Amino acid sequence: MRALPRYIITVTAMLVAVPTVAAPIPVSKARVWERWEQALQSTGRYDDPARDVRLQVVYEGPGKRTLRAPGFWDGDRTFRVRCAFPAPGRWRWRTTCSDTTDGGLHGQTGIVDVTAYKGPNPLYRHGFLRVSANGRFLCHADRTPFLWIGDTAWAVPFRATAEEWAIYLADRVRKRFTDTQVGLAPWWSGDRDSRGNRPFLGAGLNRPNPAFWRAYEAKIEAANRAGLMVMLAGVMEPTTRYPDQDEACRFARYLAARLYGSFVVFSPSFDSGYMPLGDAVGAAVREATSVHLITQHPGTPSGRSTNTIAEAYRDKPYMDFAGNQTGHNGGNRERCARQAIEWNLSLWNRKPARPVINLEAMYDAHGSGAWTADDARSLGWRSWLSGAKGYTYGAGRTAAKAPGMSGGLWFWVTDPSKPDYWRKALGWASSDQMTVMHDFLASIEWWRLEPAYPLIHARATSARDRICASATPERDLVVAYLPSGDGIPIDLTGVRGSIRGRWLDPVTGKTTPIRGRIEPALQTLAAPSPGEWVLVIQAGR
Incomplete structure (x- = not known):
C-alpha cells in the first residue's frame, strides 16, 4: 500500500485528540424582587403539553438558600420558568422534566447574577408578603408592615384594554390604594378578552390559551410595576362555577407557575360557600408555591352571628390569613354594620x-338609602377597629341592587352614557375617602392596634350607632370611630404620660386638635360638631 503523506497523518491525529467542549452555562442578570424569566425550547412533541409535561426548576442562591418552582407551557414548543429573587448574589438554577428524554427541558442549567433594587417601588424595596411573627398582620419579606387598602376590579383585567388598565392603575396609585382584587375570566364578564382571546383552547380547563394568559399576566405585571399588590379571586373557577376538581387543580398549578415571579395573593374561592373544591385548589396552589400567600374570598351567610364560611376555611393548612366578606346584605345597612363589627371580631379572637x-x-354605587359613599367608608372604619388588618373598597352595583346602575368600576362599564361608566366611577368621591383612611393609618403604628371596645362607655341601640375602638396594649395609642353623635364617653384610665388628642374628619381628612387637658380617667370627649368622626388619642411612652 502506498504511504499517506505526512501532513495528512498529522491533521488526522489532531482531530482525534481534541476533547469535546461543554456548552457554556448561560448567565443572565436580574434585580432583587423583580420578575425574572427563562424561556426553554422543548425538543419533544406533545399532544397536550400543558397537561402531559411537568417541568420543575430549583434555584440555589447565597447561603445555599433554595427555591423550588414549577415551569409552564407558553405555546408551541416554548416553556418558561420564573422567579423573583429574594436576595442579591449569584443564583444557580437547574430544571427537571417528567420527560427525561427532552433535552430542551430536562437538565437545563443557568446562572443569574442578582443585584439590589434601588428604586422607589415599595414592592421591590420590601419583597413578597408574609404573615407577621405574631400572626396579626401582613408584612413584607423584610418585615415592613403592609397596609392593605384594596380596590375591587373584578372584571377589569378581562374587559379593559392595556391602555385603559394603565389609566385605572395611575388613578389608584395616586389615591394610595395598595392592592387591587381581580377575577380571572368569570362567565358573567364575557367569553373573551378585549383582544378577542378566549382563556382556554377547547372545552374545560386542560389547555390554557397562551395568548390570553400572556395578556392577562401583562396587566398583573403592570400593576406590580406601579406598586400594587394583586389578589386573584376565583382560582378554582376561572370561567364557570365549580368545574371538575382535577382540572381546577391542574389549572391552579399552571397559574401559580405563570405568576411565580409576581406579587400576587391567591384565593381559590370567589364569593362561594365552603366546599371541598376550595380546599383541593388551595392545596394545589400551596404545592406549586411556598412563597405566595393564600386566602379564601368567602360568600356572605347574611344574618348569622359569624361568617361561618370564613370560619370554616380559617385554619386549613394552606391558609395564610382569614379572608372575610361582611357583605352587601341586600342593602340592609344595619346588618352590614353589625357584621363588619362582629364577624371581624370573631375571626380576630x-x-x-x-x-x-x-x-x-x-x-x-351612588345609591339612595344604601350603597352610598357613607356605607363604603364607614364599613372600612368599623372593620379596621374590630380586628381587621385590611379593607377593600368597591365602586359599582348592578341594576337589581342599585337602580340605574350597570356594575360600575368593578364590572368595567364601557357605555359613556351610563352614570357608572368606568371613567366616572373611577373618580367617585368615596375613593378619595379611602385616601384619607390610608394616610391616617400610614401615620400611626396601626399594626399594634387591638380591638378595645371596653374602653367605650356608651350603649348603642343599633350596630350603626355603635362606637368602635382599638388601642395598643400599652394604651399609648387609642383610635375610636364615632358614626354619628356629639362625643365619645371613653375610659382612659391607665394611660400614662402626656395625653394629647385630635379629631379626624373621615370625609375630608381635616383634623381638629383637642384643646385643654385630657384626663387618664373616664370622660366624655366632645366632637367638634355633631356627626361622623375618628378620635385619636396618643400618650407619651
Missing part, C-alpha cells in the same frame, strides 16, 4: 392568631 382582611363590604 380565634386562636392561633391569623391576620383578618375584610375583602368585601357594601360598595358605593
Whole structure:
C-alpha cells in the first residue's frame, strides 16, 4: 500500500485528540424582587403539553438558600420558568422534566447574577408578603408592615384594554390604594378578552390559551410595576362555577407557575360557600408555591352571628390569613354594620392568631338609602377597629341592587352614557375617602392596634350607632370611630404620660386638635360638631 503523506497523518491525529467542549452555562442578570424569566425550547412533541409535561426548576442562591418552582407551557414548543429573587448574589438554577428524554427541558442549567433594587417601588424595596411573627398582620419579606387598602376590579383585567388598565392603575396609585382584587375570566364578564382571546383552547380547563394568559399576566405585571399588590379571586373557577376538581387543580398549578415571579395573593374561592373544591385548589396552589400567600374570598351567610364560611376555611393548612366578606346584605345597612363589627371580631379572637382582611363590604354605587359613599367608608372604619388588618373598597352595583346602575368600576362599564361608566366611577368621591383612611393609618403604628371596645362607655341601640375602638396594649395609642353623635364617653384610665388628642374628619381628612387637658380617667370627649368622626388619642411612652 502506498504511504499517506505526512501532513495528512498529522491533521488526522489532531482531530482525534481534541476533547469535546461543554456548552457554556448561560448567565443572565436580574434585580432583587423583580420578575425574572427563562424561556426553554422543548425538543419533544406533545399532544397536550400543558397537561402531559411537568417541568420543575430549583434555584440555589447565597447561603445555599433554595427555591423550588414549577415551569409552564407558553405555546408551541416554548416553556418558561420564573422567579423573583429574594436576595442579591449569584443564583444557580437547574430544571427537571417528567420527560427525561427532552433535552430542551430536562437538565437545563443557568446562572443569574442578582443585584439590589434601588428604586422607589415599595414592592421591590420590601419583597413578597408574609404573615407577621405574631400572626396579626401582613408584612413584607423584610418585615415592613403592609397596609392593605384594596380596590375591587373584578372584571377589569378581562374587559379593559392595556391602555385603559394603565389609566385605572395611575388613578389608584395616586389615591394610595395598595392592592387591587381581580377575577380571572368569570362567565358573567364575557367569553373573551378585549383582544378577542378566549382563556382556554377547547372545552374545560386542560389547555390554557397562551395568548390570553400572556395578556392577562401583562396587566398583573403592570400593576406590580406601579406598586400594587394583586389578589386573584376565583382560582378554582376561572370561567364557570365549580368545574371538575382535577382540572381546577391542574389549572391552579399552571397559574401559580405563570405568576411565580409576581406579587400576587391567591384565593381559590370567589364569593362561594365552603366546599371541598376550595380546599383541593388551595392545596394545589400551596404545592406549586411556598412563597405566595393564600386566602379564601368567602360568600356572605347574611344574618348569622359569624361568617361561618370564613370560619370554616380559617385554619386549613394552606391558609395564610382569614379572608372575610361582611357583605352587601341586600342593602340592609344595619346588618352590614353589625357584621363588619362582629364577624371581624370573631375571626380576630380565634386562636392561633391569623391576620383578618375584610375583602368585601357594601360598595358605593351612588345609591339612595344604601350603597352610598357613607356605607363604603364607614364599613372600612368599623372593620379596621374590630380586628381587621385590611379593607377593600368597591365602586359599582348592578341594576337589581342599585337602580340605574350597570356594575360600575368593578364590572368595567364601557357605555359613556351610563352614570357608572368606568371613567366616572373611577373618580367617585368615596375613593378619595379611602385616601384619607390610608394616610391616617400610614401615620400611626396601626399594626399594634387591638380591638378595645371596653374602653367605650356608651350603649348603642343599633350596630350603626355603635362606637368602635382599638388601642395598643400599652394604651399609648387609642383610635375610636364615632358614626354619628356629639362625643365619645371613653375610659382612659391607665394611660400614662402626656395625653394629647385630635379629631379626624373621615370625609375630608381635616383634623381638629383637642384643646385643654385630657384626663387618664373616664370622660366624655366632645366632637367638634355633631356627626361622623375618628378620635385619636396618643400618650407619651
